[in-house]
Amino acid sequence: MSSHREAPGISKDPVADNTDLYAFVSPDAPDTVTLIANYLPLQGPAGGPNFYEFGDDVLYQIYVDNDGDGRPDITYQFRFQTQLRNPNTFLYNTGPIASLNDPNWNRRQFYSVTRVQGEDERVLATGLSSPPCNIGPRSTPNYPALAGAAVHHLSSGETVFAGQRAEEFYVDLGAVFDLAVLRPFENLHLIPTPATPGVNATNRLNVHSIAIKVPRASLTRDGSSPTDPSRASSVIGVWAAASRRRAKIRDDEGDADDTGAWVQVSRLGNPLFNEVIVPMGSKDRWNALAPSADNQFAGDVLHPELARLLPVLYPGVFPNLAAYGKDRADLAAILLTGIPPGIIPGFQNFTGTTQADMLRLNMAVPPGSSNNILGILGGDLAGFPNGRRVFDDIVAIELRAVAGVTIPLVDHTFTPDGAASLLTSGLSPASVNSPSLSSFPYLGVPYDGFDNPS
Amino acid sequence: MSKLSRRSFLARTAVTAAAVTGGAVTLAGIEAPALVAAGSRPRSPRPTRGDVLVAHVRNISTGEVAVLMGTREVVYRDRNLVAHLLAAVRG
Numbered sequence: 001m002s003s004h005r006e007a008p009g010i011s012k013d014p015v016a017d018n019t020d021l022y023a024f025v026s027p028d029a030p031d032t033v034t035l036i037a038n039y040l041p042l043q044g045p046a047g048g049p050n051f052y053e054f055g056d057d058v059l060y061q062i063y064v065d066n067d068g069d070g071r072p073d074i075t076y077q078f079r080f081q082t083q084l085r086n087p088n089t090f091l092y093n094t095g096p097i098a099s100l101n102d103p104n105w106n107r108r109q110f111y112s113v114t115r116v117q118g119e120d121e122r123v124l125a126t127g128l129s130s131p132p133c134n135i136g137p138r139s140t141p142n143y144p145a146l147a148g149a150a151v152h153h154l155s156s157g158e159t160v161f162a163g164q165r166a167e168e169f170y171v172d173l174g175a176v177f178d179l180a181v182l183r184p185f186e187n188l189h190l191i192p193t194p195a196t197p198g199v200n201a202t203n204r205l206n207v208h209s210i211a212i213k214v215p216r217a218s219l220t221r222d223g224s225s226p227t228d229p230s231r232a233s234s235v236i237g238v239w240a241a242a243s244r245r246r247a248k249i250r251d252d253e254g255d256a257d258d259t260g261a262w263v264q265v266s267r268l269g270n271p272l273f274n275e276v277i278v279p280m281g282s283k284d285r286w287n288a289l290a291p292s293a294d295n296q297f298a299g300d301v302l303h304p305e306l307a308r309l310l311p312v313l314y315p316g317v318f319p320n321l322a323a324y325g326k327d328r329a330d331l332a333a334i335l336l337t338g339i340p341p342g343i344i345p346g347f348q349n350f351t352g353t354t355q356a357d358m359l360r361l362n363m364a365v366p367p368g369s370s371n372n373i374l375g376i377l378g379g380d381l382a383g384f385p386n387g388r389r390v391f392d393d394i395v396a397i398e399l400r401a402v403a404g405v406t407i408p409l410v411d412h413t414f415t416p417d418g419a420a421s422l423l424t425s426g427l428s429p430a431s432v433n434s435p436s437l438s439s440f441p442y443l444g445v446p447y448d449g450f451d452n453p454s
Numbered sequence: 455m456s457k458l459s460r461r462s463f464l465a466r467t468a469v470t471a472a473a474v475t476g477g478a479v480t481l482a483g484i485e486a487p488a489l490v491a492a493g494s495r496p497r498s499p500r501p502t503r504g505d506v507l508v509a510h511v512r513n514i515s516t517g518e519v520a521v522l523m524g525t526r527e528v529v530y531r532d533r534n535l536v537a538h539l540l541a542a543v544r545g
Contacts, residue, residue, distance in 0.1 A: 247508045247522050257506040260522035 002169050002394060003268045004041035004202075006275040007283030010266045014040050015055040016242035018268040019207055020169050023238040023359050023387040026213055027367040028439050031225060032159075035062050035076075036211040036390070036443065037240035037268070043164070043206040046449030049092050051133035052164060052208060053109050054080040058242050059262050060210055065237040066221040070292030070356030074219060077114040078162060078210050080130075082107060093132070093139050100129045100149050108132070111162050113154065113212075124156045130163040134206070136450025144445055151440060159213040159440055164206050166434035166444035168390045169271075172425040173201035180306070180313050182399070183426045185419075190313050198426020203433055204452045210240075211441035216363045226364035229381075230341060235349050237338075237358030238387075239269035239291055264288050269357040270335050270385070271394045276306055276402075277335070291356035294336065298355050301335055302327040306402050318417045321404045330406040334385045343409050347381045361387035373429060377405065390436045390443055391429040399423040511536050 004019040005011035022036040037060065043052050054060065059079060063072040085106050086094070095104035109130040114123050131150040134143045151161050175181040175198070184195040217225040219236050226234035246260025267274070267287050277300045278286045286297065311322035333339050336355040341348040349360040368382045373393040375383025377400060384392040400406075403420035429435065434444035508522040517533030 246527065247510065249506060249508060259506050259508050259524065261525050261527050
């Protein structure tokens with residue numbers, strides 16, 4: 001998946017598991033950028049009575065690097081606190097939840113937002129309400145209204161939301177993890193079966209999202225609002241993380257104390273980086289590192305395992321890829337440094353020579369009037385890997401890139417295999433039952449448990 | 455760890471509520487932030503009311519002990535302390 005359960009350690013700690021990261025110029029407010037970090041993967045909507053929630057013992061952070069060193073220049077921190085109205089019932093809610101203050105809602109979450117920039121650490125807001133989980137028509141009869149009330153406009157200029165949303169990342173997990181089968185091309189696989197349509201394994205599942213809409217000028221190194229895509233100051237690198245305290249001491253009453261420094265346990269910049277690029281034995285360590293340390297994984301980018309597997313698993317389909325033995329400078333540019341000027345007309349998101357896995361966004365590229373889910377591969381400069389929008393077809397884009405479609409950007413002697421530009425997991429945004437929204441927080445209404453029990 | 459050993463250890467450290475500087479508490483009861491990203495140095499690393507103190511013997515042979523309290527971590531060497539702790543564990 002993008003980064004759902006992507007490493008052995010974090011797969012056992014879903015509350016801190018950073019699953020997807022999005023960064024894009026807000027289509028309905030183009031002088032702002034929206035950053036969304038998802039956690040808590042693969043939520044079955046009916047998972048009560050202890051419905052999903054953020055961890056009070058987890059520090060959630062979204063980082064912005066605006067000088068290309070792979071270290072944070074601006075950090076948004078989110079801390080949660082759960083409040084229980086009535087400890088003497090097993091119920092999440094004792095009646096319909098009509099508002100965020102409804103006394104029928106028994107277990108609520110509140111959070112604070114802090115912005116850190118250099119030595120300046122500023123609490124922007126406290127006591128912000130998260131919405132409840134979407135339970136069903138009796139418990140949460142007007143869910144969009146509840147979620148809408150949980151969109152908070154801060155006096156500092158940011159807009160924030162933290163709570164359950166629909167999973168918008170579409171992927172055919174059942175096929176991908178069955179020896180990299182790609183429906184509908186399984187008839188070409190080393191172990192062939194008849195061709196069938198793709199299946200969105202994450203459909204009808206929810207996540208917990210932290211979304212923040214920020215004025216662009218507050219993210220640039222010089223405080224300007226970017227208008228020129230060719231300027232280095234127009235580009236930011238973004239990643240998200242979750243951290244836990246160093247030690248947890250459990251008592252004999254079922255309680256626990258956390259203490260010690262925060263230790264990063266999950267990280268996400270580019271989708272699928274830790275999932276597909278980093279080998280199993282290094283994934284937990286990668287999650288604990290900052291992007292500035294990613295040069296040690298450059299070899300995994302320059303010679304990705306998946307690029308070696310594709311010609312083996314699809315005999316005769318990728319002969320040019322199989323014969324290509326050079327470093328994958330195209331992937332290094334996309335994932336580790338950004339795409340330098342002069343490669344794609346009118347575009348760059350180069351952050352310098354520091355190799356760091358960050359989602360790089362050129363904030364001077366305006367949102368398009370017509371979007372292509374293949375992003376830059378589809379000629380749409382506002383899409384991945386220029387940041388990432390919620391509807392971008394990440395699986396197809398990265399599959400095609402790994403299969404060699406992007407090699408000619410840096411090596412004109414290479415001709416991609418014909419199949420490379422056709423690769424897909426057979427899915428599209430239409431494979432998601434709850435569609436993305438055109439306004440903040442952009443992710444769709446979460447699925448309710450009554451109508452989506454399994 | 456038994457309650458006796460843990461509680462008594464905490465008591466001996468003389469970590470009392472009065473001695474601990476409390477962090478700011480908001481109206482909603484959310485503790486104000488006191489630190490930054492993992493891997494960065496802590497900011498305003500003051501212990502907060504109710505925090506426990508944990509001593510982690512990181513290396514028995516060298517006597518290296520990490521003391522955790524709030525978001526602070528102090529690492530020092532005290533072979534005598536480690537010897538006393540080992541003796542207590544071994545009964």
